[in-house]
Amino acid sequence: MGTTTADTTKTASPHTTEAKSRFNAALDEAKAGAAALGDEAKLRASEYRNKAKTSGDNWSSDAKVKSRDLANDGKRKASEALTGLSRVIDENAATLDEKVGPKYGDYARSASKSLQDNARKLDEKSLDELADESREAIRRSPATAVGLAALVGFFFARLFR
Known part of the structure; x- marks a missing residue:
């Protein structure tokens, strides 16, 4: 038969519990960092939105420039977050x-190497390349894109709750 959760809990060593605890702490830290980045992005977006509303005829071009800057900044911070999470996981690998x-x-x-590779790829690509790749992926598999969007939406709803 299968092993129950109670059976594995009884046989888990203190070292296993410690490793799980450290790994969960690292994940919690990454979630907190992502939440902080999200809050900062919301605040900046709100500031730029207000600024764009009051800037008259040039609001459109200013908003485009600011949104591009924000998107580049967000891309850079996402890459840094992936790299940081990769580093934390890599540091805990020996403990595991x-x-x-x-x-x-x-x-x-x-997992650490995969995160590092994705961070590098994100750094190397321009926003236009990322947008083109996203459009192409949506065209190839719209059902997957809708499902992924729903999953991401659920994740952010839980994260910002």
Whole structure:
């Protein structure tokens, strides 16, 4: 038969519990950082929106420039957040090796490398390239795009609650 949660809890070593605790703390820290970035982006967007409303005829061009700056800043911060999360996971991989086993440490290193690669790719691409790739992905698989958008919306709703 299968192992129940109660069975695994009884057999978990203090090291496993510590490793899980550290990993969960790192994830909580990443969530808090993302929430702070979201709040900052909302505040800046609100400031730019108010500024654009009062700027007269040039509001459209100013808003485009500001939104592009904001988008570039957001892209940079997202890349930094991915890199930071990658670093935290990488730092905890050795602990996972010791406490839980090398298999889990390898999983953590693999996740860390994947996050680092995605951060690098995000840095290398322009906003136009990212927009084009997004449009193409939506054209190829609209159902997946709608499902992903719903999932992201749910995530942000839970994050900003």
